[in-house]
Amino acid sequence: MSLSELWFILVAVLFIGFFFLEGFDFGVGMATRLLAKNDTEKRMLINSIGPFWDGNEVWLLTAGGAMFAAFPNWYATLFSGFYIPLVVLLLALIARGVAFEFRGKVGSDSWRKAWDISIFLGSFLPPFLLGVVFATLMKGMPIDGDMQMHAGFFDVVNPYSVVAGLSVVCLCIVHGLMFASLRTEGALRLRARELARKWLIPLAVLLVVLAALTFVSTDAFQTRGVILAIMAVVGAAAFVLAGYFMKQGREGWAFGMTGTVIALAVAAVFVALFPRVMVSSLGSAFDLTVYNAASGNYSLKVMTIVALSLLPFVLAYQIWSYFVFHKRIHEKTHLEY
Amino acid sequence: MDVLDLARLQYALTTIYHFFFVPVSIGLVLFVAIMETLYVVKKDENYKKMAKFWGKLFLINFAVGVVTGILQEFQFGMNWSDYSRFVGDVFGAPLAIEALFAFFLESTFIGLWIFGWDKLSKKVHLACIWLVVVGTTLSAFWILTANSFMQQPVGFSVQNGRAEMNDFLALITNPQLIYEFPHTVFGAYLTGAFVVAGICAIKMLGKKDAHLFKSSFSIAIVIGLISSLGVAFSGHSQAQHLVETQPMKMAAAEGIWETTPDKAPWALISGINVDGQKNSFELNLPIPGLLSYLSYGEFNGAVTGMKELNAQYNQQYGQGDYIPPVKTTFWSFRFMVASGGLLILLSLYGTYMALRRRVDKAPRWYWHCMKWAIALPFIANTSGWIMTEVGRQPWTVFGLMTTADSVSPNVSSGSVLFSIITFTAVYTLLGGVMVYLFVKEIKKGPSGEKEGLEQPHDPFEKEVAHVS
Ligand code: HEM
Numbered sequence: 001m002s003l004s005e006l007w008f009i010l011v012a013v014l015f016i017g018f019f020f021l022e023g024f025d026f027g028v029g030m031a032t033r034l035l036a037k038n039d040t041e042k043r044m045l046i047n048s049i050g051p052f053w054d055g056n057e058v059w060l061l062t063a064g065g066a067m068f069a070a071f072p073n074w075y076a077t078l079f080s081g082f083y084i085p086l087v088v089l090l091l092a093l094i095a096r097g098v099a100f101e102f103r104g105k106v107g108s109d110s111w112r113k114a115w116d117i118s119i120f121l122g123s124f125l126p127p128f129l130l131g132v133v134f135a136t137l138m139k140g141m142p143i144d145g146d147m148q149m150h151a152g153f154f155d156v157v158n159p160y161s162v163v164a165g166l167s168v169v170c171l172c173i174v175h176g177l178m179f180a181s182l183r184t185e186g187a188l189r190l191r192a193r194e195l196a197r198k199w200l201i202p203l204a205v206l207l208v209v210l211a212a213l214t215f216v217s218t219d220a221f222q223t224r225g226v227i228l229a230i231m232a233v234v235g236a237a238a239f240v241l242a243g244y245f246m247k248q249g250r251e252g253w254a255f256g257m258t259g260t261v262i263a264l265a266v267a268a269v270f271v272a273l274f275p276r277v278m279v280s281s282l283g284s285a286f287d288l289t290v291y292n293a294a295s296g297n298y299s300l301k302v303m304t305i306v307a308l309s310l311l312p313f314v315l316a317y318q319i320w321s322y323f324v325f326h327k328r329i330h331e332k333t334h335l336e337y
Numbered sequence: 338m339d340v341l342d343l344a345r346l347q348y349a350l351t352t353i354y355h356f357f358f359v360p361v362s363i364g365l366v367l368f369v370a371i372m373e374t375l376y377v378v379k380k381d382e383n384y385k386k387m388a389k390f391w392g393k394l395f396l397i398n399f400a401v402g403v404v405t406g407i408l409q410e411f412q413f414g415m416n417w418s419d420y421s422r423f424v425g426d427v428f429g430a431p432l433a434i435e436a437l438f439a440f441f442l443e444s445t446f447i448g449l450w451i452f453g454w455d456k457l458s459k460k461v462h463l464a465c466i467w468l469v470v471v472g473t474t475l476s477a478f479w480i481l482t483a484n485s486f487m488q489q490p491v492g493f494s495v496q497n498g499r500a501e502m503n504d505f506l507a508l509i510t511n512p513q514l515i516y517e518f519p520h521t522v523f524g525a526y527l528t529g530a531f532v533v534a535g536i537c538a539i540k541m542l543g544k545k546d547a548h549l550f551k552s553s554f555s556i557a558i559v560i561g562l563i564s565s566l567g568v569a570f571s572g573h574s575q576a577q578h579l580v581e582t583q584p585m586k587m588a589a590a591e592g593i594w595e596t597t598p599d600k601a602p603w604a605l606i607s608g609i610n611v612d613g614q615k616n617s618f619e620l621n622l623p624i625p626g627l628l629s630y631l632s633y634g635e636f637n638g639a640v641t642g643m644k645e646l647n648a649q650y651n652q653q654y655g656q657g658d659y660i661p662p663v664k665t666t667f668w669s670f671r672f673m674v675a676s677g678g679l680l681i682l683l684s685l686y687g688t689y690m691a692l693r694r695r696v697d698k699a700p701r702w703y704w705h706c707m708k709w710a711i712a713l714p715f716i717a718n719t720s721g722w723i724m725t726e727v728g729r730q731p732w733t734v735f736g737l738m739t740t741a742d743s744v745s746p747n748v749s750s751g752s753v754l755f756s757i758i759t760f761t762a763v764y765t766l767l768g769g770v771m772v773y774l775f776v777k778e779i780k781k782g783p784s785g786e787k788e789g790l791e792q793p794h795d796p797f798e799k800e801v802a803h804v805s
Contacts (some may be wrong), residue, residue, distance in 0.1 A: 049453075050448070050451070051447060051448035051449065051451065051452040051453075054403065054444035054447065054448060055441060055444040055445040055448060057407075057444070058436060058440040058441050061407060061410055061436045062433065062436040062437050062441070064410055064414075064436075064437070064438070065429065065432045065433030065434075065436040065437070066433050067427055068410075068413070068414065068421065068428075068429035068432055068433060069425065069429030069430045069432065070425075070429070070433075071425075072421055072422050072424075072425020072426060072429055072499075073422055073425075075413075075414045075421055075425060075429070076414055076418035076419070076422045076425065076745075077418070078414065078422040079411060079413075079415045079418065079421075080414060080415055080416075080745040080747055080748050081747065082417035083415055083748055083752045083756075084752060084755065086411055086415060086758060087415075087752075087755065087756040087760075090407060090408050090411060090760075091759060091760070091763055093404060093407055094404040094405070094407070094408070094763060094767070095763070097400060097403055097404040097407075098400045098401060098404055098767060098770075101396060101397060101400035102397070102400070102770060102774065105397075105777070105778075106774075106777070107776055109376065146746075147422075147748060149747060150747055150748040222410025240416040283431055285686050294683075295425065295426040295429070295501070295502075296426050296496070296497075296501040296502065296503065297543055298432060298502055298503055298505075298509065299426045299427070299429075299501065299502040302430060302505045303430055303433065303434075306430075306434055306437070306438075307433075307437060310434075310437050310438055311437070314437065314441045316447055317441075317442075317445055317446075318441070321445050321448060321449050324449060324453060324456055324457065325351065325452060325456065327456075334455075336451055336452055
């Protein structure tokens, strides 16, 4: 395996980590609207992700940084090509990030309402837009011989990409509701679990449509049919198990299963792409690949050493922080946010 | 305006804005860590109160710093994709390492610190905030590694039509970085110190809680003195280094058009005439050879002027105009240095009062000065970056790539305009909210007032009420 292939895997791992982790806090963010009945419940939800959401978001920053360092052409083409969606993504992340910190600082209702909107939109738009971007990456975008992407509105927004975006949103909602039921106590915990079960149905529909559209709109199943079929079967099994565990009230397991579905879905994108990183709709000669988009060998070697020596520590202290805050939040818990 | 101008405008706006918050975060978190250390060592609850009070301000500020920072990382790819392609091999690495090394550390341990007051032992909790201090400093180091490469490209060779890294060690021991890193970090500590000292001044003027703020002031002003001297010395060395590596920037910063005589005089201010390539007047200080001293460390030595340098660069890099916007570079340098001078004076007096334990006897005019002096480090930081970046023009990477070649070729000016307008709107709103919250928290103070207790939504209030 060449270093650029290794870095393709590392970028994939970073995105999987991001969607698994930030996935649930996006979901919890949306649950403040979908689930919470009063202000206390809203605050319980926000506090359930309070210590984690910022660290989770760093997975996205690291994935972006890794793309920049290991695949400058990928980073350059993607970020300049998806200009407007990324502006909206940034605005959403900005609104959401400060909302957690600011919401509890002033006692007035309209103040809290404004930040509630920020939290909801800031948790809905990013997974939606990232879903759109990843779907169109696979479908193919007008990328010319100079690796420049010139996309029109309908290249980015089309039935396939919208279904993908909604699927990611829905996945995050279910995953987030399971996280909420894992981190809270009392009525909220039970309602979160029940609501997660209800959302499984639209999610199932969306995922089936998404798989069908992927079959039609991309070459994924032609090139990687067997692996993707296996992943789909495993994913479907995890999905069914998630529903089963929710019914049984085994929240940890159910959360693990919704996480598995997310991880498989993200991994599938990278499996389908490889060895391409961006598909050109103008001809496969213009595809960006792991080879023509990568940095030089020296740079990749340095990055590999740095990443492999730091990542274990990062994982260790992030896991530790989940351990420190393993206690469930109930109505009388002292809430920071 | 074309895409290039718009992209530059956006870069200037968003980066200057982002850098209002960065130095405050770096400086304030150090202060919070010191306060909590005093609490743990001296077991005095007042220090805990103060650590929480400054911590609250730190967190408000940090939130804005983080969200505006995400945009910074995206912006290279969005607006400057040709730049990213050309230097990503070298420049991307420090950015990725910053995320991996620093951002994870900061974000995780801040989470542990905020939510861990009664879940972690005192010492572990204290260790968390110190790890955040380490994280913010590491973050500065890696991003400045990237910036230093733009000032003085090292550790690379041009291959396959782009800059490729061939010596990582050279990249992180870049001579430019050796000056830029301490200068920027001292500047950040100075900013934190003057934000703290200025808030203390407001409290001293108001008398409420004055006793709680006395010790904060004494510590802040000592940090302020040390770091203001640190900034001046490192800045002086950096200027000397620039004379060797980017003489054009330094000549512009001093408004030197013609190469000077051997004993070069230093002008306090000059009337820069860009079109005529000369100065309409120069107000020289009566110290012969002062500019030679500032440039070389001795009162002798001619300083090469911009015209001669431009001729040289035309030979070296091809036909073109290599003179940066002189007025901007000249005046931003002066604003920075003047702020630095004032900060040193204010720190000296404050430290004198603090060491003689006469802080409460300091005259009111001093507190008024300190209140307004909160603005000074922000002026210095901003003008410092303007000098560094504008003075490097027309280059993005000195001698290697011009700004005009760096911009994204596939992005329309409409797109950039859309993002400038939306970001400016959101940033303005954020700035307003932040100032409002800062004022509110400062008014409330560390003990919390009646007003605070009626707000069940402020969690810290309840805590403080328990304590007191
Ligand atoms: C007191 C005398 C000072 C001197 C002689 C000085 C000198 C310099 C010089 C020569 C540069 C340009 C570096 C380059 O282009 O490579 C610079 C940049 C800068 N200065 Fe200062 N400075 C002083 C005070 C300050 C103060 C008080 C602050 C902030 C509180 C500050 C913050 C900065 C920053 C943030 C930069 C940009 C980063 C960098 O290039 O280091 N400076 N300074």
